[in-house]
Amino acid sequence: MVTIRQQPSLLAKISLEARELLSRNPAVLATIAGILSAVWVFGATCSLFGGKGYSGGQSLANPGVLAGTATILVALTVVACFRRRYPVWMYLLTLAGTVALGLLLEDRGVAATPLYWCAIVYLAGKASGSRLALLVMLGMTADLLLTTKLKLVGEGMTLSQVPIGDLPILLFAPVVNIASSYAVMITIGMVVSRHRSQTSASSMAMEQMQLNHEARLSDAIAEERQNMARELHDVAAHHLTGMLIQAKSADKLLLSNPDQAKALLGGVIDHGDRALNSLRQTVGILRIGGTDPRYPQPMIADIPQLVEGCRASIPLLELDLEDAFEEIDSAVQLSSYRVVQEALSNVLRHAPQSSAKVSVRCESDSIRLDITNSAGMGAAATDGQSLGISGMRERVTLLGGTLLAGPLGNGWTVKAVIPTAGRIVG
Numbered sequence: 001m002v003t004i005r006q007q008p009s010l011l012a013k014i015s016l017e018a019r020e021l022l023s024r025n026p027a028v029l030a031t032i033a034g035i036l037s038a039v040w041v042f043g044a045t046c047s048l049f050g051g052k053g054y055s056g057g058q059s060l061a062n063p064g065v066l067a068g069t070a071t072i073l074v075a076l077t078v079v080a081c082f083r084r085r086y087p088v089w090m091y092l093l094t095l096a097g098t099v100a101l102g103l104l105l106e107d108r109g110v111a112a113t114p115l116y117w118c119a120i121v122y123l124a125g126k127a128s129g130s131r132l133a134l135l136v137m138l139g140m141t142a143d144l145l146l147t148t149k150l151k152l153v154g155e156g157m158t159l160s161q162v163p164i165g166d167l168p169i170l171l172f173a174p175v176v177n178i179a180s181s182y183a184v185m186i187t188i189g190m191v192v193s194r195h196r197s198q199t200s201a202s203s204m205a206m207e208q209m210q211l212n213h214e215a216r217l218s219d220a221i222a223e224e225r226q227n228m229a230r231e232l233h234d235v236a237a238h239h240l241t242g243m244l245i246q247a248k249s250a251d252k253l254l255l256s257n258p259d260q261a262k263a264l265l266g267g268v269i270d271h272g273d274r275a276l277n278s279l280r281q282t283v284g285i286l287r288i289g290g291t292d293p294r295y296p297q298p299m300i301a302d303i304p305q306l307v308e309g310c311r312a313s314i315p316l317l318e319l320d321l322e323d324a325f326e327e328i329d330s331a332v333q334l335s336s337y338r339v340v341q342e343a344l345s346n347v348l349r350h351a352p353q354s355s356a357k358v359s360v361r362c363e364s365d366s367i368r369l370d371i372t373n374s375a376g377m378g379a380a381a382t383d384g385q386s387l388g389i390s391g392m393r394e395r396v397t398l399l400g401g402t403l404l405a406g407p408l409g410n411g412w413t414v415k416a417v418i419p420t421a422g423r424i425v426g
């Protein structure tokens with residue numbers, strides 16, 4: 001059964017490649033944040049009129065301010081590159097750099113660059129509990145002290161000059177601004193971290209499921225090969241027994257009845273050819289396991305008996321079977337029987353009380369098997385990947401044939417073509 005997978009769109013591919021690039025190279029995201037921070041600071045401090053921007057703080061036209069700002073931004077960008085290995089230190093150093101930049105530019109709003117907000121987001125994704133609360137309180141306190149100092153400096157005052165009654169008014173707006181900003185960044189960090197954890201857990205679960213499925217499939221194929229090798233061994237033993245009996249009879253009749261002895265020797269040759277073919281298949285499989293004798297092995301001629309045994313659960317079971325199978329190699333007949341047996345077993349498991357049809361036809365150089373069934377009452381859904389189907393496919397493929405299994409309307413179909421030569425492939 002062929003599974004058609006939808007190809008991802010161009011936008012999805014670009015998004016996936018971008019995520020992989022950012023995941024593999026921490027410096028890429030840090031560089032982007034550093035560039036955005038430089039643009040933010042430059043835009044807030046540069047003006048075409050008079051050298052001061054709308055920030056009201058220091059202008060980058062001052063060489064000392066420009067050099068100090070560039071140094072701090074570069075240092076913060078480098079620190080951001082180590083956010084995965086040292087997330088707490090990255091946050092603390094970024095906080096210190098932000099305070100230094102605010103004091104240099106005399107503007108807290110300009111100093112709160114994308115690097116600062118990214119540090120808070122990443123910290124929220126890596127730290128938790130009391131550790132996160134302590135670090136957040138430290139950062140908010142430093143931010144509040146910076147904001148308050150710059151506001152007082154701008155008004156030409158010191159903290160001691162502010163009346164006690166005016167302190168709540170002085171601190172209210174900065175506290176609300178800083179607290180809300182931190183709340184947003186921490187929420188983003190936690191959401192991103194939770195999403196990554198869920199994605200990672202889902203990916204690991206899918207990988208484990210795939211490994212378990214492959215292990216079960218491998219075990220089923222190995223068991224099927226062992227069964228095939230044991231069955232072929234028994235078939236070869238059957239031929240050799242017939243050869244021995246006919247050879248002994250021919251030896252006794254060699255002088256008294258040469259014609260009958262010659263006919264018996266012809267049977268010996270025929271049995272020898274079939275035994276040789278079966279032994280070649282056995283050597284090709286190389287999976288002889290166990291000594292449970294099931295001799296003689298079922299052949300195509302035994303399929304009617306198999307069908308009759310299933311009629312109690314599949315009352316509308318039709319059989320279309322030709323009779324010209326005597327000259328076909330016994331190993332091919334055995335595999336044909338096993339395919340029909342497994343297909344009917346699947347019908348009994350997944351679609352009891354359904355209607356089914358079994359067709360076994362001999363063509364010029366192959367045997368064609370068709371087993372179809374309707375959905376039936378209480379039919380169980382199946383995706384065609386059961387271990388039984390894998391075993392059938394392995395059995396047929398080893399003999400150079402093909403097997404297809406999949407839905408047909410509301411039912412299911414199994415189609416197999418096995419060469420009558422039955423030579424091991426691979």
